[in-house]
Amino acid sequence: MQKQEHLTKNQQIVLDLVEKSSEPLKAYSILFNVQKKGLKAPLQVYRALDKLVEIGKIHKVESRNAFVACKNSNCQVSKATAFSICESCEKVTEINNSKLSKYLNSFQDNSGMKYNKYNLEFFGLCKKCKNK
Amino acid sequence: MQKQEHLTKNQQIVLDLVEKSSEPLKAYSILFNVQKKGLKAPLQVYRALDKLVEIGKIHKVESRNAFVACKNSNCQVSKATAFSICESCEKVTEINNSKLSKYLNSFQDNSGMKYNKYNLEFFGLCKKCKNK
């Protein structure tokens, strides 16, 4: 149950930034934004990101190489993620739909593989962009 | 119906290579392999890949930055893709499950977004790696 002991300084700095952001942040954009806080090298950012992803505090939006804070309070680990992505304005929202996650968590095919993790990205036009 | 006119020389060279491969290929690995065929620069490969993805002949495995040939003969465009990925041996298989694709193609949430595309990646251990 207690996977999440406490965050180190660097991890906290990066998490704060990602959580404050209204849009997905790229690693180097994070780097530029935390340089005044002492994180000077890409690796410091990537290491913090890796750990934050591992413990489920943030997720990586794979198709965008960008990171968002987890909005799903019960997300201990990043093992079942779904996003909606607007292809026009690039707005990304984490989908929190228990039916969907139930369906995917229990998905089985005939390959004999046991899935313990998935990542789903939906693409389309958000309401705003649709009406333009 | 006729989205697929014919492939250009570069596109065909890249497609042949990806189709022959038993594993996902990375862009620069493709580049090294087609240099004897005259494609000397990354951009030539990326352009061919872009087009091939666009017309559905290949798919990008986002979490791996790699490309696989489409095994789904009715895949005119890359608009609904699902993969299983072994986290140990990195084997990637395109999932061809009509129930799954039906479910995801008709998925709706309350965001007001109309989804026209999705990409899903399942992770786990394949049969072989599970038994090690």
Place this chain on the structure above:
DNA sequence: AACGTTTTGTAATAATATAACATTAAAAGT
């Protein structure tokens, strides 16, 4: 305090991807 582990700092570099521009080829219209 001594030990093992994790995190940090730092520099260098690898891997992935695109911008910009000139040229050539192919498709479509007249």
Place this chain on the structure above:
DNA sequence: ACTTTTAATGTTATATTATTACAAAACGTT
């Protein structure tokens, strides 16, 4: 046939994303 337009190519340079390698510091035990 020839012009126009569109798409693909070739080339160089560069931007972006991510990792390797190694030394030092901080942390948690015992």
